[in-house]
Amino acid sequence: MCKSELRFTGSGGQGVILGTIIMAEAAFLDGKSVVQSQSYGPEARGGLCKAEVLVDDKAVNYTKVTKPTCLMSLTQQSFDKYKDTLADNAVLVVDDSINVPKNIGEAHKVYKLPILSSARKVIKNPMSANIISVGAVNAALDLASKESLEDAVVAHIPKGTEKLNVSAMNLGAQMIKEYVH
């Protein structure tokens, strides 16, 4: 098992895959070994979407996450599908619209954050939800340096949207910092 096994889930079009690419890139820029991968399929169109990152100090061998140490979910449907296969003491970063069963809440560290609503209301761009979650996950796990994460974000978003996305990232990190369990 790797040090960190991240699984991001949501519905197609929410930028979940990009989120994992950015996470991977950030860790990679810090000199870590990473493997990122995703599920494809026509179903991914409107439906469920899953992407993963493995991070370690030594080489990552097996390329798939089996027991995530971190699950990020943006929709209830995707959360329900993956909520039961987690590593012990996993970190869960989920949208606050998601209903997390008690047993899971007790067994793991859960951050319920207003990701989707903040994207809409604070950042004023629903497409920024994935960047908020990236910021949040990174902060929750203390995975990559802030600089690397910022570089990674900037490298993967359309030119001209840097400011917006960096503030989304910061917003995510801040949510974690200020989170009251």
Place this chain on the structure above:
Amino acid sequence: MCKSELRFTGSGGQGVILGTIIMAEAAFLDGKSVVQSQSYGPEARGGLCKAEVLVDDKAVNYTKVTKPTCLMSLTQQSFDKYKDTLADNAVLVVDDSINVPKNIGEAHKVYKLPILSSARKVIKNPMSANIISVGAVNAALDLASKESLEDAVVAHIPKGTEKLNVSAMNLGAQMIKEYVH
């Protein structure tokens, strides 16, 4: 080796292949085992053409003629190519325009017949040369019954040309009968 191994050669368009099919059909109608085959190739277009028949009382196994017991040739070029691989005491039925070297004439039974010219002048159809040669070869080898040969000829020529072709066949047989070595 089969009882009879026939090789017909000439140039493309002379009906050499059809000749062997008729020979094979005739022997087959008489209850013999036969295998007929031919060389294909774009070269067969204008150039050399070769077709073969194996005839036996028992099943014919190997499908190619290796040492013909009978060689029929309509052109010098094709004769030259195949003149040197013959069974002992082979029967050669060749157009009289062909120059047969002395050693071959002595080692084998050679019929030099006016096949091409008779086709033109007697039958008045250059395309009948192959049927003349069929008649001749059959008579020279006493291979198939006259009835079977006639049936075979009729089965393979265009409707309406029966009379012409049967007389071509007979002409070939007659040439052998009347041949003076």
Place this chain on the structure above:
Amino acid sequence: MASAKELCIEPAYCKGCGYCIEFCPADVLELVNDKVHIKNIDNCTKCGLCEMRCPDYAIYLEEVEG
């Protein structure tokens, strides 16, 4: 007996594209939580344009015994 038409919705099919709303000539429809919703059925002229352009068969007119 005359038959009338009723405007029906199948929310499970609706993907919230908004065609029906945009092209409804009578402003009958709206989007609620990314699903079509009838906001003003009285305006509806039963013209059927929403049904025609709904890519997901989520809105349609059905004959009802009048």
Place this chain on the structure above:
Amino acid sequence: MASAKELCIEPAYCKGCGYCIEFCPADVLELVNDKVHIKNIDNCTKCGLCEMRCPDYAIYLEEVEG
């Protein structure tokens, strides 16, 4: 120095199709043993039609030092 044209034949190429003969406007050519043959060179107008239509490049006009 003026250059003239000469009618040439390459018998090895000729397949005896007869085009040159049939379409020669001056009856210069004939078929002998399935090969083209010049029967009457004096008639030849050096029009080049035989060369143009020979599928086998067996007949042609060549410039000669006049």
Place this chain on the structure above:
Amino acid sequence: MPSKLIEKHLRTDRLPHIWCPGCGHGILMRDVCQAIDNLNLDKDMVTIVSGIGCSSRAAGYMNYNTLHTTHGRAIAFATGIKMAKPEMTVIVITGDGDAAAIGGNHLIHGCRRNIDLTIVVFNNNTYGMTGGQYSPTTPTGEKGTTAPYGNIDGAFDLPRLAKAAGATYTARGDCYHVPLTIKLIENGIKNHGFSFIDATSICPTYYGRKNKKGGPIDMMHWQEKNCISKTKADKLSKEELEDKLVIGEFYNEPKEEYTDLYQTIIDKVGGKRNV
């Protein structure tokens, strides 16, 4: 609960379909069903053949005999079905990639034979299924994931190509002009010969996004404004026509049909009918 039309013609247990929100393919699939319904065809005597692509997924949802084949080959499969069962109504649902890229040869040869098939191309000017590459109908200059600097290829005018190849019925419809499009499909099915309907679709997910066409609604508005009838088009200048798409029936000249001609051969050589 779905509508009666949908209930009757689709496999409703498979709905909702996999197409994206706002994908025009759903509208066009309904058009085909409506045309079949209007013609009162026996469903068991209707076969839908499709290739591979988002569009070609239609077959799976439609409650007739349905054959989802390999990429580009739908018309060839359909030809075999029609030959084997000439009494069958055979409709091919395909995409611009499926029909005009990899399948272009089968398209023109189907036209040439004038075999009684009706081809409906769900033409979204892109390869939707593989994620938005440019297609043979992507207008020159537009973008796709494989045309990052703008597409330099010319685009086929498919009805024109089909006609030149021998189709006896050609037309173009779209997603906005639904009654017209239904009628065009109906007429295509009615033509006893090879019928080709270029049905302009909408792919907001890839074609729209890549080419900054706005969302589905914007793209539908584009069709509303720019898809014009031949009569209207005839009155416009070349410049005015630049961004217009002419819809309607282009060609309808029935000719002897292929399977009929084959039957005359069977009759002539003494073969029995329908062995």
Place this chain on the structure above:
Amino acid sequence: MPSKLIEKHLRTDRLPHIWCPGCGHGILMRDVCQAIDNLNLDKDMVTIVSGIGCSSRAAGYMNYNTLHTTHGRAIAFATGIKMAKPEMTVIVITGDGDAAAIGGNHLIHGCRRNIDLTIVVFNNNTYGMTGGQYSPTTPTGEKGTTAPYGNIDGAFDLPRLAKAAGATYTARGDCYHVPLTIKLIENGIKNHGFSFIDATSICPTYYGRKNKKGGPIDMMHWQEKNCISKTKADKLSKEELEDKLVIGEFYNEPKEEYTDLYQTIIDKVGGKRNV
């Protein structure tokens, strides 16, 4: 000894060629050489690409860069060559089967791209190499070894198809009207874009024999009589036109060429020329 033209443009050590007595392909191959000669092209900057068929055997005899490919794919191979070396004159010699049956898709897509290739189809209305089956240009009703009861397929009008697909130059020549045909090929090569020349050939061995067209000379006479220019054709009634074949230039409308357009992309994104 062969003529100077033949000496210069053909691999004379390979002559005589394999074509049958009276085969029109030999005449057409000479036409291509003559056109190249007239244009004074550097032979090293000429590539002939062919597919498979009697016609496609031409490549082997021609003394340029010659590529004898797989059946139907010549235009696709040629596209790669032209993209890699835009300064090369690339001519495709193909047959009606090679170009219009199995290769039909590559033909229409070549047209669509308007890439600078010149296609010369040695069109003998049959598959000569495989022994005389009917082809997509065999007139309806005629025979082939696979159409023993008469062909029921429609025949492509190839220049019309090419034009509809986007070719910027289309023409038809034959074996009788040699100077015209040479000129058409010349103009095709000169057109900086996709040029399509349908060169009517003569296959006495199969097409002629199967369809009782007489020998080569009769078939040549048929072309003499029936291949008429557009001006002549315009004066004839539909009935009179029935057995006529219109020859000459049909379409010649230059448009931006594909490899040129690609170069503008390279220039735009900073790629060097000719790496």
Place this chain on the structure above:
Amino acid sequence: MATNRCRFKLLQGNEACVEGALAVGMRFYAGYPITPSTEIAERSSVRLPQLGGKFIQMEDEISSIAAALGASVAGVKSMTATSGPGFSLKQENIGYAAIAEIPIVIVDVQRSGPSTGLPTSPSQGDVMQAKWGTHGDHPTIAISPTSVQSTYNEIIRAFNLSERFRTPVIFLMDEVVGHMREGIELIPTEELEIIDRNEKMINGLPYAVGEREYIPHMPSFGTGSLYNITGLFHDDEGFPTNDNKMAHDEGLRLMKKIEVYKDDIIKYETIDTDDCDTLIVCYGGTMRAVLGAKERAKETGLKFGIFNPITIWPFPEEKLAELSKKIKNILVVEHNYGQILLTVQRIVKDNSNVHFLGKIDGTTISPDEIIKKLQEVNSNAQ
């Protein structure tokens, strides 16, 4: 036989292929000409309409197999024929037939390859391609006839297997057999055992199988069933699925349906295998040269047995393994650079005893060459 005037006929292998297919009920043929298979198309074009069947010449080989599959789906026994280059082009749709489980017979009259190769020359270079030519794991049945008569008989078996197992069957002829003429007996339809597909769906589902069954039944289009066929992995209704268990079950079932019934599919011929030091493994046209060598056994003093895998895929592994146990040398003779050889090497425990004779130069392997090779094998063995 007395005279051959009734049900006996002199036919080319290619022609016998058509006549056998017609006898077993083939009523649709789609093809594109290619040497040396063209006579199959030509004879089909003459014969099919005489029996109310249909022939179509398609624009290429891909559309040919596609049209044949379409006709099969409509309930008509269908065939397509080709040679090397065309066989390569048909591969994608062979896989389609396998996963969609559509009966069809694909004839490949092998010629010398690769590519255009030597188009008119004999070869057996497509044997491995017949098994592995299409992408992905898939079931394969391939049959290789040795004579004109066996062509007639085996094409009938090919159709029967195809219908019974709902699977494409490759009929692997070669130029030698395809182009030679022999006298054969045309067994008429009435005397044949003919297997037709079962049109009654199991549990009302087109891809459902009964217990201990592996083959779903197949209704024809237009007979009231209104179902879906796809080349994607699918559920029992024929609808595409991404469900891992369904995909696994379906993929495995496709392989199993051939595996489980392999004894019904496999057919081979053994000659003089009871008492021999050397066993020749050969098939198709090459068999004839081996028989030619056998004819001369007295003269040459060479004793050898022959193993002819008529069903070449699935290969008759068990029988060969059994035979190999009591035989010193095995000589594989085939018209290629060693294809079935690899399978024989895998089956036979001690590879050192497996020898090979093969070639591709446009000529057939002759009895002389076989005799020479046998002598070599024998002398090395001493």
Place this chain on the structure above:
Amino acid sequence: MATNRCRFKLLQGNEACVEGALAVGMRFYAGYPITPSTEIAERSSVRLPQLGGKFIQMEDEISSIAAALGASVAGVKSMTATSGPGFSLKQENIGYAAIAEIPIVIVDVQRSGPSTGLPTSPSQGDVMQAKWGTHGDHPTIAISPTSVQSTYNEIIRAFNLSERFRTPVIFLMDEVVGHMREGIELIPTEELEIIDRNEKMINGLPYAVGEREYIPHMPSFGTGSLYNITGLFHDDEGFPTNDNKMAHDEGLRLMKKIEVYKDDIIKYETIDTDDCDTLIVCYGGTMRAVLGAKERAKETGLKFGIFNPITIWPFPEEKLAELSKKIKNILVVEHNYGQILLTVQRIVKDNSNVHFLGKIDGTTISPDEIIKKLQEVNSNAQ
């Protein structure tokens, strides 16, 4: 490594394939999109014009390989990429490349088959097709990378082999490797050993070979040589021939040029093979799961070696034969129903010790499954 900001980059396997190809000099790409290979086309379309190269999206896979071959003939290193269905369609022209001896790299990012199958799921179902997919006997080189880094490195080797041996090289990726992202080192062109084709003809003939040489040299079109290329058997000038001796010599030489230099072509990796009871044979993406199982060796107590044939064709037979002599059990792990398994069974003398773990259900084989299988193998062995 410290930080990864210079020549280190996070890339997808498909992207690394393009970057490696560009580094070794690929300047022409022709393709047709298909999952899961599409990113190769997409990245090529972006990158090639930046380097003065050309990208073209053709109308299908057949024309794609044809165009790439055309460009290669004109002297430009060329590549095409596809997945299963497209790989089937390219087969005919792969044979053409083999006999005409035109360098080209064909990438097949395998997906689950047959036919459309499970288009987005991992598989290694085309391994045998890579060797046998085209008709007729022909040489094959195929390489299968296991990671994003090895994709970059091995595609460079693929081009080098292709140019050196004038032969098509199949680059056999799988969905796992193609779609995952890893950090890799992009070794720049200047630091690479690059093999370019030798354009100077031997004896002035494009298909002549020197003594003890098997590979003719290849001038590009437009460099003054005016020669012929054909897919027919041909003489040294490249002109079609039916001469039996020439055909024989050419056919044999095509096979020999790979056979003779196979030590230069073959590359494999062995891990812990010195002291193990069980050897796992695996390749491509599956290797990662095996390494995953190895990671847990301490925990599970399982000792095993790994043999990874990076050059999968020609298969590293000799090395495996050697290893097999001192090993009790061999376990072949691949993402199919047993393909390389057959080759392993052929090579390994006592088949009873060859075990197999494979599947196709859309999921990857996991370390857990491997561990379970190893335990099974071990317990049976007792």
